[in-house]
Amino acid sequence: MMRMFTDRISRRFIRVWQRDLKVYKKNWKISFIPPFLEPLLYLIAFGVGMSGLVGKIHYQGVEISYVRFIAPALIGVSIMYNSFFETTYASFVRMYYQKTFDAMVATPLSIEEVITGEIVWGATKSLISAAIMMVVIGFFGLIRYPDGLLILPLAVLAGIGFGSIGMLFTGMVGNIEMFNLPVFLFITPMFLFSGTFFPLENLPRWAEQIALVLPLTHLANLTRFFSYGQIRPSMLWDIGYLLLFGIIFFPLAILKMHRRLIK
């Protein structure tokens, strides 16, 4: 299996990434809107609407405003969404409806390079959305710079992981409707229960431990501490977890897609 990866993945995967970027640039005006508007909507709804109810909350022994609590987590959610939805719905359209992958493998590209390019592109989408959101959220003074800039490389790391798991689902589903399943069973619960909207300390002990398995928990921890400008040793665990997540799911995604496409 190692041989398959070293022989068949070269830097040529960049070609696939460039193709995706070219299409993105064509539609960039539309693609820019969601990461720009999304944090604004959330900040208004939760910051203005919910803050009155919630007020200040206790997090890791300090008292902070609710907006300051959720804003960095929203960046984490956006990192997850962008890569996951890119390598599920968008990649599926390219693979199944547009036959883009079929055309690519009739050139010197290997299928492994095509999939790598797609996952790296998904991570790039995460990076772009994180950057846009950081501008918007930073405008409200909710991110401390320069520490906050560490969110950018983090977006790529986490984007590879979420993009890989998305691609793994793409290798499994029979039709595009079936993505609803991982979205409702995996993405939505994570969105709600990863310490995004309330501190995990509020949960019973067993629920907190389950939440620690979810990669978004670790991503939200990291975006939060980077935004607060608090670098602490425990973050190595979070980074390690996300790294491990990518190391496991990236080869699995490639293997699954190879099996699906090469017959």
Add this chain to the structure above:
Amino acid sequence: MKKLPGTQNGPYIVEAENLLKKFGDFIAVNRIFFHVAAGECFGILGPNGAGKTTTIRMVYGFSPMSEGRLKVFGLDISKDWRQIKSRIGVCQQENSLDPDLTVLQNLEVFARYFDIPKKEARQKAMELLSFIGLDHRRDATVSELSGGLVRRLVLARALINDPDLLILDEPTTGLDPQLRHQIWDRLEELRGKGISILLTTHYMEEASRLCDRLIIIDHGLILVEGKPIELIRYHAGQDVIEIEGPTSELRTFLQDSQLPYEDLGHRLVVYFEDRDERYQKIAQNFCKGGCVMRMATLEDVFLKLTGRELRE
């Protein structure tokens, strides 16, 4: 032909020996042998599901063979696939153009997969667009193009790397006669330039016109191999008479005359080596109910060998 370092160019562009492809228990291609010579147009004919597409997919390195030996440009497809693929142009059956990109962008993006530098790619793309008569539409989005224009663009895209071997999977299926002839003209022009072509089709007219040599396959096996005209002479003869509503008198005559014929119930198809007295006799005596007298074609060979029953 361009020679790459480390390439031993034999006389053959493609050499397939004992080529086997299995999908689980199903044998799609059953230990076939064939070769394509340099500068030749080689056809793979067969009914739907015969194994045509599976065969060429192995040649362009898309699906790995189950067993056998397959060399392209004298190189081993399982080892030197990248080098081989960089010298092949492929037109797949389904439209795989990028609908979001323009005509020109489609060619330029594709050129990048072959590591063709930007300037060279632009120049080559413009050349190809005029070759297929699409230069005035170069900024049109692909989703605006008609089916015929899409096919021409797919052909142009397959030529972006100046391939030594062009692989075409049913290049004219679903096209109107005008477009089909236009594609044939383009392919003949390419063949004139010395490019080798490997093509699958189930249009016999297409194969007769384009192919120097061909194989007819069915159920993964090669039924015949040869030049179109030789195959016609050998398997169907020179002339054919089709008789509508044959009489029992005619059937008796045919049995006595030892002529090869097919009985389709309401219609008889009789094959002739030449227009001998038997031909004259049938033409004069048995054509009251309506006859079609014509030259034998590749379609006669095809139907004779693969049968007339419906597929799939």
